[in-house]
Amino acid sequence: xxxxxxxxxxxxSGVLIAVLGLEQVIANLSKPEIRTDAxxxxxxxxxxxxxxxxxxxxxxxxxxxxxxPIPGTAYDSVDFALFSLPFGETIKGxxxxxxxxxxxxxxxHLVRAFVVGAYKPPRQLVWISGxxxxxxxxxxxxxxxxxxxxxxxxxxxxxxxxxxxxxxxIGDLAVRFLQGGPLTGIVALTRFYAxxxxxLPGLLLLLMGIHFHFIRYRGLSEPLFGEEKSxxxxxxxxxxxxxxxxxxxxxxxxxxxxxHYWTVPLGDPADPTDSSYIPKPEWWVLFLNQLVAxxxxxxxxxxxxxxxxxxxxxxxxxxxxxxxxxxxxARRIVVMIIAAxxxxxxxxxxxxxxxxxxxxxxxx
Amino acid sequence: MKKHFGxxxxxxxLSILGVTFLIVPVxxxxxxxxxxxxxxxxxxxxxxxxVWSTAKAIEVPFEGKEQFAGKKANVTTKAVYSGDSVFxxxxxxxxxxxxxxxxxxxxxxxxxxxxxxxDRISLLFEINRIKNFATKGCAVAxxxxxxxxxxxDGKFGTASEAEKGDLWHWKAARSxxxxxxxxxxxxxxxxxxxxxxxxxxxxxxxSNVTDxxxxxxxxxxxxxxxxxxxxxLSSHAVEISDYSVFKAGDIITYxxxxxxxxxxxxxxxxxxxxxxxxTVLLHRKLDTGNDDDVAFNPRKxxxxxxxxxxxxxxxxxYDSETITLEFSx
Numbered sequence: 105x106x107x108x109x110x111x112x113x114x115x116x117s118g119v120l121i122a123v124l125g126l127e128q129v130i131a132n133l134s135k136p137e138i139r140t141d142a143x144x145x146x147x148x149x150x151x152x153x154x155x156x157x158x159x160x161x162x163x164x165x166x167x168x169x170x171x172x173p174i175p176g177t178a179y180d181s182v183d184f185a186l187f188s189l190p191f192g193e194t195i196k197g198x199x200x201x202x203x204x205x206x207x208x209x210x211x212x213h214l215v216r217a218f219v220v221g222a223y224k225p226p227r228q229l230v231w232i233s234g235x236x237x238x239x240x241x242x243x244x245x246x247x248x249x250x251x252x253x254x255x256x257x258x259x260x261x262x263x264x265x266x267x268x269x270x271x272x273x274i275g276d277l278a279v280r281f282l283q284g285g286p287l288t289g290i291v292a293l294t295r296f297y298a299x300x301x302x303x304l305p306g307l308l309l310l311l312m313g314i315h316f317h318f319i320r321y322r323g324l325s326e327p328l329f330g331e332e333k334s335x336x337x338x339x340x341x342x343x344x345x346x347x348x349x350x351x352x353x354x355x356x357x358x359x360x361x362x363x364h365y366w367t368v369p370l371g372d373p374a375d376p377t378d379s380s381y382i383p384k385p386e387w388w389v390l391f392l393n394q395l396v397a398x399x400x401x402x403x404x405x406x407x408x409x410x411x412x413x414x415x416x417x418x419x420x421x422x423x424x425x426x427x428x429x430x431x432x433x434a435r436r437i438v439v440m441i442i443a444a445x446x447x448x449x450x451x452x453x454x455x456x457x458x459x460x461x462x463x464x465x466x467x468x
Numbered sequence: 469m470k471k472h473f474g475x476x477x478x479x480x481x482l483s484i485l486g487v488t489f490l491i492v493p494v495x496x497x498x499x500x501x502x503x504x505x506x507x508x509x510x511x512x513x514x515x516x517x518x519v520w521s522t523a524k525a526i527e528v529p530f531e532g533k534e535q536f537a538g539k540k541a542n543v544t545t546k547a548v549y550s551g552d553s554v555f556x557x558x559x560x561x562x563x564x565x566x567x568x569x570x571x572x573x574x575x576x577x578x579x580x581x582x583x584x585x586x587d588r589i590s591l592l593f594e595i596n597r598i599k600n601f602a603t604k605g606c607a608v609a610x611x612x613x614x615x616x617x618x619x620x621d622g623k624f625g626t627a628s629e630a631e632k633g634d635l636w637h638w639k640a641a642r643s644x645x646x647x648x649x650x651x652x653x654x655x656x657x658x659x660x661x662x663x664x665x666x667x668x669x670x671x672x673x674x675s676n677v678t679d680x681x682x683x684x685x686x687x688x689x690x691x692x693x694x695x696x697x698x699x700x701l702s703s704h705a706v707e708i709s710d711y712s713v714f715k716a717g718d719i720i721t722y723x724x725x726x727x728x729x730x731x732x733x734x735x736x737x738x739x740x741x742x743x744x745x746x747t748v749l750l751h752r753k754l755d756t757g758n759d760d761d762v763a764f765n766p767r768k769x770x771x772x773x774x775x776x777x778x779x780x781x782x783x784x785x786y787d788s789e790t791i792t793l794e795f796s797x
Contacts, residue, residue: 372602372792
């Protein structure tokens with residue numbers, strides 16, 4: 105249902121909209137009719153992704169006020185923001201837990217889109233832009249890990265940079281670009297900070313804009329089963345926006361409580377002379393870490409570039425590899441089996457990594 | 469089908485989130501030893517209070533330095549916190565009770581110092597971050613390599629004024645009889661001055677010696693009693709007016725513990741030496757409000773390192789690696 109000028113002017117928000125001259129903007133946002141199940145109890149991963157990204161942006165903005173991107177002071181500035189500021193631990197916790205959950209929800213979003221064949225025409229570009237978004241988020245984590253200048257972040261970064269350096273032809277150049285020199289020091293920290301807070305958010309916004317553009321003009325995927333095809337439609341404003349705001353409030357409050365009761369710990373300050381420290385891989389990168397561990401020496405490029413790059417290429421090219429119009433997973437046996445094998449392999453590698461790093465040693 | 473799919477989605481979300489939260493705390497586990505201060509409702513009243521059974525003990529290994537080089541020691545360590553205070557309990561084997569600390573002994577003709585030092589245990593926390601203390605511990609503040617700028621002729625401290633340490637120093641002869649541990653702090657040292665400073669207020673001990681350094685100046689005041697292990701407290705001493713009252717074999721404390729006041733009186737101690745084992749309890753307010761003390765925030769982790777002295781002084785100690793102190797919630 106569209107919001108009319110009269111409705112706008114009936115209440116305080118209406119007056120505010122009039123004062124700010126936003127009548128036309130509101131009217132435009134009210135026009136799009138969106139399927140009522142765009143955000144519903146059984147279909148919310150896309151909306152939840154956006155909630156988490158907004159929370160990451162807001163909490164990151166607050167943290168940036170107190171952050172000092174210099175190796176000698178970065179740790180202390182994070183420590184101050186975390187433990188000395190009112191709600192500091194809550195803000196840091198929301199940032200920390202949001203990206204963990206975001207990875208899970210993005211993965212589920214992708215799995216759902218795959219299972220229901222949402223990459224099929226005419227939504228190929230919705231899928232491709234989504235896959236690229238899925239790759240951008242880990243870049244935030246990689247660049248953000250170094251910022252507290254603690255042992256885990258510092259040595260994890262050193263390991264990642266050494267993996268990048270092993271990539272043929274471009275490895276050295278990429279590491280020199282990221283580090284700004286041979287050492288992981290002040291220039292590296294400045295560059296990681298700039299990438300984390302300027303370049304990557306800009307790229308993310310651009311890709312999100314493209315993703316939403318294609319969703320807007322190609323539409324959401326229809327339900328798989330015929331009897332439910334005729335779903336009701338509601339206007340984006342206020343119908344969909346209100347649902348999203350409710351989701352935003354629920355997630356914010358939940359993460360606020362989690363952050364308050366399970367404070368995100370801050371490890372020891374980075375000591376570049378302490379080469380005995382062995383960082384453990386994050387849960388989301390365990391399978392990639394195992395690939396690097398399996399393929400060594402002249403075969404290392406398999407684990408660092410060919411297999412991860414091949415998987416990404418396979419995902420991105422999926423709409424062009426599986427061109428049939430059939431969306432029912434029960435009738436897409438070959439595609440589903442290939443996906444299950446890949447998922448099984450990733451899970452197996454992750455479990456191997458978990459056992460190797462978290463169970464067999466028992467300590468960091 | 470649609471409903472089943474939705475429920476499945478929610479179950480998958482919940483299960484993956486559960487796995488995530490299981491994994492997240494694990495990955496921050498540290499290689500260093502972690503001492504977890506258990507949250508207890510009632511503060512421990514003494515060394516044998518049942519509340520100590522709720523705290524998980526860690527066995528902290530120590531390595532000997534100087535005269536103890538090549539030797540090892542072990543201290544069983546526990547911690548609890550209750551209300552506004554934190555409590556540490558240390559137990560270690562020590563076949564000899566050492567509390568002499570150069571006490572005076574009279575042989576019938578003259579006074580002389582008895583051989584022997586005292587047993588001690590010390591803890592160093594960070595008030596402000598000390599560079600690389602978290603990974604290298606006392607090696608960057610106390611027992612630094614020769615030529616290091618922050619340790620000249622036994623005068624140790626930190627490398628800059630911004631780096632501050634909180635040194636708790638329990639001494640069997642010089643602080644324990646008063647019921648306290650010495651509360652000092654570390655700051656920048658230089659060629660002339662040590663970086664080790666006493667906390668504000670009165671503390672430490674008073675030398676019991678005449679101006680010509682040949683005999684004790686003080687004795688137990690009438691109506692007063694000697695403290696634990698027959699140590700004379702400075703507050704219980706009176707100047708000796710007639711040395712003829714002493715007979716051969718009489719012993720008088722040389723380093724008389726002061727009853728601390730102000731910020732120096734923050735760390736209270738209870739101890740017992742029994743059957744070749746020391747048991748020492750140190751307790752302090754989590755946040756004393758003093759700039760010369762570390763302020764403990766139970767949400768945060770802290771690094772500390774310990775040293776053990778067996779009838780010894782100066783660099784003759786057993787040292788621990790850095791330990792993480794965390795507070796259970």
